[in-house]
Amino acid sequence: MEQLFYPAGTLTSPGFTLDVDPKRAGWRYCGLKVFELPAGAATELVTGTAEAAVIPLAGSCVVETENKRFEVDGRDDVFSGVAGFAYAPIDTTLRVSSNTGGEIAVCMAEATRRIDPYVVPAKAVAVEVRGAATASRQINNFLNAVSWEADKLIAVEVITPEGGWSSYPAHKHDEMTDTEVELEEIYYFKVAGEHGAGFFTCYTMDGEIGETVTVQDGDTFLVPRGFHGPAAAFPGHHMYYLNVMAGPSPERRWSITNDPRQEPAMASLEERGPDPRLPLTSATE
16 A cells, blocks of 8 residues: 655655655655755755645745845744745755755645746735634645746645634545546645644545544645545644645646535535634734
8 A cells, every 4th residue: 555644854855854755655756855954054956747836834034046046035934924935946956045944845846837037925815714603724825826927836825723623524535527626636734732643534535545543743644535524623733735836737726625424514504604813823823
């Protein structure tokens, strides 16, 4: 059986606390690198055949590429605010530095079309509250399929308030149809507070994949196909995940199929409205 769940510290490489590329994941398109920068330090990355979005998880950073210098808005951590990001194209070199120090994520996707580098400030990132009642979550749409330009890469942040559920109904995006698009997906988790945790589920109707795992801070789950969700945050501990997606479609879009068995329950929750605790963070905090 293919390995899909990677506890923190088990998918590393020199200089990176998380290093997922298509070869390592056993698929074709998306990747994610996470690394820590001491104050005053810098790291260089070559994008090669991938495009990239650099987003601070903690602290702030400066991204330099192709004679451009971008100051990227940061935050104390993923539960304290919304960050900006910098986009870098294929076939370039990135230099990422930080005066404050911090933790940086680089979301990547194999691409063919070259787009000029750019930066988006935190205040321009659309924050959405999706779902209802106990199945409400906050979405930071920093590079969703309809916000800023990219060739293949889709990336968003999701925050689930403590005791809540997200990625519900469970959904899939593993076929090319009129209503669905094929996308690989990475879930990278953060959990607030000491000893925090949550649950995450991924399954296929034929039973080929059927995993429900306990996720903790820094864990990663790879979703090659099948329904995924729901995710649940333990009481007392907000849960965050960074989603990175890419696939073969010539049109960059996010189209999904929900598990029809869960849709009636979601419809009843919608009558109760969204969780009033959301959004938990903003760009001004």
